[in-house]
Amino acid sequence: MSWAAHELESYVMQKHTKQKVSYLAILIGCLLPDLFTKLPVYGLQIGDMTLIKVAEPWKYHRGWPGVGPTHSLLFIAVATLLFLAWKKNRAWALGLFMGGVAHVLTDCFDSVGTMLFWPFTTQHYSTGMWAYASQAGRYGDASAYYSSFGGVWDFIWLCIAIGGPKVFTRDYFFATVVPADPAWGWLKRKFGLTESVMLAVYRAYFVYGACRIFGWFIWARLLNPERGTQTLDWSWGGPDWVEKAPRTQSADTWAGFFAQTAIGAVGVAVSGWLLWRLIGRRLWARAT
Amino acid sequence: MERGEKWGYVLACVVLVFGGALLRTPILNWISGPAIVIGSVALTTWLSGRRSRSNPGDAAGSSGRTQNTESAT
Numbered sequence: 001m002s003w004a005a006h007e008l009e010s011y012v013m014q015k016h017t018k019q020k021v022s023y024l025a026i027l028i029g030c031l032l033p034d035l036f037t038k039l040p041v042y043g044l045q046i047g048d049m050t051l052i053k054v055a056e057p058w059k060y061h062r063g064w065p066g067v068g069p070t071h072s073l074l075f076i077a078v079a080t081l082l083f084l085a086w087k088k089n090r091a092w093a094l095g096l097f098m099g100g101v102a103h104v105l106t107d108c109f110d111s112v113g114t115m116l117f118w119p120f121t122t123q124h125y126s127t128g129m130w131a132y133a134s135q136a137g138r139y140g141d142a143s144a145y146y147s148s149f150g151g152v153w154d155f156i157w158l159c160i161a162i163g164g165p166k167v168f169t170r171d172y173f174f175a176t177v178v179p180a181d182p183a184w185g186w187l188k189r190k191f192g193l194t195e196s197v198m199l200a201v202y203r204a205y206f207v208y209g210a211c212r213i214f215g216w217f218i219w220a221r222l223l224n225p226e227r228g229t230q231t232l233d234w235s236w237g238g239p240d241w242v243e244k245a246p247r248t249q250s251a252d253t254w255a256g257f258f259a260q261t262a263i264g265a266v267g268v269a270v271s272g273w274l275l276w277r278l279i280g281r282r283l284w285a286r287a288t
Numbered sequence: 289m290e291r292g293e294k295w296g297y298v299l300a301c302v303v304l305v306f307g308g309a310l311l312r313t314p315i316l317n318w319i320s321g322p323a324i325v326i327g328s329v330a331l332t333t334w335l336s337g338r339r340s341r342s343n344p345g346d347a348a349g350s351s352g353r354t355q356n357t358e359s360a361t
Contacts, residue, residue, distance in 0.1 A: 007318075025290070031318065049298045075323030113311075138313060139312070142312070154313075170343070194330075194333065196290070196292075196293045196296075196329060196330075196333045197326060197329060197330050198295065199293075200293075200297075200325055200326045200328075200329035200330065201296075201322075201326055202324035203321055203325065204323075204325040205303065207297060207300055207304070207322075207325045208304060208318075208321035208324075208325055211300070211301055211305045211308065211321075212304070212308065212316050212321060214305045214309075215304055215305045215306075215307075215308025215312075215315075215316050216309075216312075216316060218305070218306075218309035218349045219308070219309045219310075219312055222309075223309060223310070266338050
């Protein structure tokens with residue numbers, strides 16, 4: 001999983017979208033696959049007790065049976081259509097879809113990956129860049145992530161986000177972000193927000209995402225009591241010292257992998273086309 | 289960016305980076321993290337506004353200081 005990339009990618013997408021799109025929807029989309037499913041991955045810590053923690057978090061979080069389908073393209077498409085039917089707002093639907101797809105693709109970079117083409121195949125797609133380590137608990141995971149290419153991945157996203165500074169300016173916010181989304185006007189009226197606070201709400205996830213990288217890195221590399229054994233390991237699929245999640249690929253051979261990918265890709269493409277032709281197009285036409 | 293706002297972001301960064309490194313999850317989570325940013329900016333802009341109301345000559349930062357010096361002399 002990515003620790004700060006999901007917060008930062010929302011600004012990158014906001015910058016590169018030419019269509020009218022809601023930033024808040026992109027952000028919610030970026031958080032959506034984990035929004036209601038993450039708690040059992042680490043469990044709820046009360047004192048020395050850990051409650052509602054699943055035994056095999058990689059299977060629960062990314063697999064099937066489990067909540068792995070939240071990290072699939074079809075889930076994002078269906079969630080977007082449901083939202084479009086409910087709120088009838090194109091800028092929000094587009095943002096939700098973009099954010100959700102970005103999350104699903106970003107999570108393909110760890111060693112467990114995501115079931116992109118579920119339900120047509122349970123094949124996981126992963127580059128294996130760093131080790132998925134939620135089985136080591138929240139702090140074990142943080143240490144593994146920021147001692148491996150995971151932390152580098154977050155830093156790359158930070159650089160990409162900073163590379164488009166225009167998106168964080170007051171002028172851009174009031175000229176582009178606010179007019180695209182009626183929710184900003186509602187927030188201002190409902191809570192009596194000043195312009196500075198509205199801008200802070202918009203920038204909050206960037207500041208949080210950026211500081212999160214440094215905060216966790218300082219803890220993992222300088223304050224972590226286990227840092228002597230949990231060393232920095234910038235090797236592909238590292239760190240080596242963490243207990244690895246078992247292999248989740250359902251195909252054993254390359255031929256099997258390509259066959260499953262073909263079935264999955266065609267299944268998702270046909271389903272997506274049917275959803276659009278039968279439902280999406282009408283909802284889109286009815287929306288504003 | 290006005291001065292109060294700028295200090296709000298600085299305060300948020302310090303709390304998130306150093307407070308986060310020490311306290312970890314209570315600060316570095318997706319609800320309290322952004323809330324700290326918004327709260328810091330709201331607090332410092334409010335303080336800055338209050339200060340400039342009580343001392344109108346200081347409203348424009350360094351130019352305010354010049355004005356005070358002039359009035360003192």
